[in-house]
Amino acid sequence: MGRRIRRAWRPVLMLLLLAVVATFYAMPVGRVLRGPGRRASQVRQHEPKGSDEKRTRDSHRVRHDTGRKAGESEKIHARDAGSDDHATVKQRSEQAESYRDRREDGRGEERETAESDSHKRWFADRHAAGTEEGEAVESGRHVGQFSQHEEGGEEGEAAESDEASSLSDNVRRGAATDSSKGERTGGIASQQAHQQGEAPGTPCEGEIAWQNGDREHAGADEASVQAYRDKLNVPLDEEIEQSSAKFTDFTAPDGPGWLLPALKEHVSPNDAPPCDPTDVTFGNEEACLAFLGDVRNWVAVKPLASILAKSRTIKYQVELLGGVRAMLKVSQYKFLYEPYSELFAFHVDRALNFSRVPPVAWVAIPTVWLQSASARMPAMYCQWVQKFVFDQVSVRKTIRPRCPFAPAPTIYVSVQLWVANVGSYAKSPLKVKHAKTLLSGSSSARSIEGEPGVAYALGEFSDLMVFDFIVGNNDRSDKNTFALPGQLVWLDNGSSFYGTDPPKGHPMKITSRHNASMCIFRKATLAAVRASKGTRLLDAVNARLAGTPGLWGFARPSQLSRAQARLNLLLKTFTYCAHAHPHAPSL
Numbered sequence: 161m162g163r164r165i166r167r168a169w170r171p172v173l174m175l176l177l178l179a180v181v182a183t184f185y186a187m188p189v190g191r192v193l194r195g196p197g198r199r200a201s202q203v204r205q206h207e208p209k210g211s212d213e214k215r216t217r218d219s220h221r222v223r224h225d226t227g228r229k230a231g232e233s234e235k236i237h238a239r240d241a242g243s244d245d246h247a248t249v250k251q252r253s254e255q256a257e258s259y260r261d262r263r264e265d266g267r268g269e270e271r272e273t274a275e276s277d278s279h280k281r282w283f284a285d286r287h288a289a290g291t292e293e294g295e296a297v298e299s300g301r302h303v304g305q306f307s308q309h310e311e312g313g314e315e316g317e318a319a320e321s322d323e324a325s326s327l328s329d330n331v332r333r334g335a336a337t338d339s340s341k342g343e344r345t346g347g348i349a350s351q352q353a354h355q356q357g358e359a360p361g362t363p364c365e366g367e368i369a370w371q372n373g374d375r376e377h378a379g380a381d382e383a384s385v386q387a388y389r390d391k392l393n394v395p396l397d398e399e400i401e402q403s404s405a406k407f408t409d410f411t412a413p414d415g416p417g418w419l420l421p422a423l424k425e426h427v428s429p430n431d432a433p434p435c436d437p438t439d440v441t442f443g444n445e446e447a448c449l450a451f452l453g454d455v456r457n458w459v460a461v462k463p464l465a466s467i468l469a470k471s472r473t474i475k476y477q478v479e480l481l482g483g484v485r486a487m488l489k490v491s492q493y494k495f496l497y498e499p500y501s502e503l504f505a506f507h508v509d510r511a512l513n514f515s516r517v518p519p520v521a522w523v524a525i526p527t528v529w530l531q532s533a534s535a536r537m538p539a540m541y542c543q544w545v546q547k548f549v550f551d552q553v554s555v556r557k558t559i560r561p562r563c564p565f566a567p568a569p570t571i572y573v574s575v576q577l578w579v580a581n582v583g584s585y586a587k588s589p590l591k592v593k594h595a596k597t598l599l600s601g602s603s604s605a606r607s608i609e610g611e612p613g614v615a616y617a618l619g620e621f622s623d624l625m626v627f628d629f630i631v632g633n634n635d636r637s638d639k640n641t642f643a644l645p646g647q648l649v650w651l652d653n654g655s656s657f658y659g660t661d662p663p664k665g666h667p668m669k670i671t672s673r674h675n676a677s678m679c680i681f682r683k684a685t686l687a688a689v690r691a692s693k694g695t696r697l698l699d700a701v702n703a704r705l706a707g708t709p710g711l712w713g714f715a716r717p718s719q720l721s722r723a724q725a726r727l728n729l730l731l732k733t734f735t736y737c738a739h740a741h742p743h744a745p746s747l
Contacts (some may be wrong), residue, residue: 212353384418384532392546394539400547407468410541412519416479417462418533420575433457435519437580440644441575445519452521452575457481461488461533462540466468470639473498473654474545476533478575485578486521487683489654490530490571491555491714493548498654500575500715503633504701505653506576510724511700512688516650522708526568527559558714564667572710581650590617596667599739603677608745617745619682620648625668626685630727631656634663655721662726668733679737682747686734693731698724 228538239406244288299676402408434447442448451457460479464487473495476488489499499522506520506743527550549555560570585591592598598608599622628636629652635655647680669676701720705711737744 169235170493198443199545223560229602235651265572316716330642378498380615381421381532384535385528387535388531388542390533391539391542394543396540396543400540400544402472402544404468404472407472408540409467410463410465410537411467411535412465412477413462415462416460417477418529418536419460420458420529433480433484435480435482435484435577437484437578440579440647442515442519442577442651444641446575448519450485451480451484452577453523454517455523455525456503461529463534463537466541468474474548474729476530477578481738487576487578489574489576490549491552491558497657497715497719499572500711501631501656501720502576503705503711504715504720504723505633505650505656507701507704508631508697509627509650511697511704512627512692513684514627514650514688516623516627517653518579518649518651520574520576522572522573522711522712523575524560524570527566527571530571541687554714558710560710576651579644582642582649582651583644584638585641585643585648586638588645590620590643592617592621592647595621599667599678599680601737601744606678608747615745615747618680622678622681622747623649623685624650624680625678626689626730629662629668629730630689630723632659632661632663632723632726634659636663657723660722660725662729668730670729670733670736675740676733676736679733679741680744680747681734681737686746689727689730691735695724697727 394557434444434451436443457480458478459481461476462479464471464475464477466474473489473705474492476490478488480486489502491500493710503520503522506517507513510518530545530549531542534542549558555571558571593613595618598614599618608618623638624641627633631653633653633656637651640652642649668676670676698720699721702717
């Protein structure tokens, strides 16, 4: 009986025990033992909606008020400084600019460790000669004197955009300097050359050592220089942007342009020039390159038209002895590798035995020559040249303070032979409708066998596509594709060697989503590309460029390595086409 009663009361006792525990936790002592975290969670459960957002806003408001008060405190402190305020701001600005220069020089130092062997051999020879000039070069020059600009990179363009906006005031000021003392016109002084690791008076490698009597003629006439400086100070109604959305077109000036001062000891003053603009085989090429590269053969320089629909970059025409003309290209904002790309494209063309790119010489000229030639243009053009060329950090660091033949600073440019009788490809007989479809190798495409004229024209176009694939030219269209009466001529390669991948949307490109849509090639082209696989193209181009001065301080060997990688990738396209279209005709 007692056992039954105990069994019956057991559930009741358990309920009473649970009630006691619940009552204990409801008391203040229990809330202490539970801890603040649990109480906070319970309180939040009973808070109305939006309490978390209100608490966050209150926290942000407190931080904002704190920052505002700190800012007001700094303003009050600046006002108390009185007359020292302007000097302090100026000093901070100079410190910031100096820091940016040191940072870019540091980046250049890391990348310059891979300087070309030709430069190293040059320094070794100068040092072994024991000349005072060579010792000055060794002591004054530092690895990393040029800034590096990441080609085709969005970060690099953004940094350059910030720099361009900060230089708008300098464009109008112009900062006239004395060129006879080796200072740059418009803001580049010898002191900046010291900061870049280049000692004033350092000679340019590979330059022509003119006689002392020629040095006075190596500069520009003072009237032209002064005209350029005056136009830098002309107020403009709008900022210089020259983008696709906002571009001002300029036409070329009438006449021959700016006439260079008379220079002595021309290479061929009486004989016919070795460059023949009508020779499409580009024979006597070595002599022609020497002729183009010797500025003593130059007669006049003038700006070319800059029209958005055709060509938007700053470029010049050079007139040489014997009526020879050439295209001069210079590094500039948004197109920093323009002259380097033209030079690389020429040597890649020759290494692959295409011979479709006219000869390109690499020349250092006084900066005042470009400024004197630009003085024939409107004030906005002069300020455009100053802002996009001479005031750009990346370009400014490639300007050498002095060369043996001139007391003025010099800049390297590409000079390409101007070929006669060049016309638009779109209007030439070599233009074949639906060329890409005919070159696809598809059985549905019209047969080109038995049509030698069509086959030759398609072969010319196919070779151009192969070349653009290898050099990475992202700017090939009908407007910059040119033809002679019997063949294509590959001009305007300034947009090459910027990126890593093949050109976007190229018909020979194989991706994970689609295969190559162009599969017919010339037999000679297939053989030339296959013979250049591995590192053979890279080795051949480097051998051609050996000893070229002023090259690897700004451009990078990796640009040529990427061209080799694209050529090796093109071999996969050849393999795919051979399997996918085994019966496709060859050209």
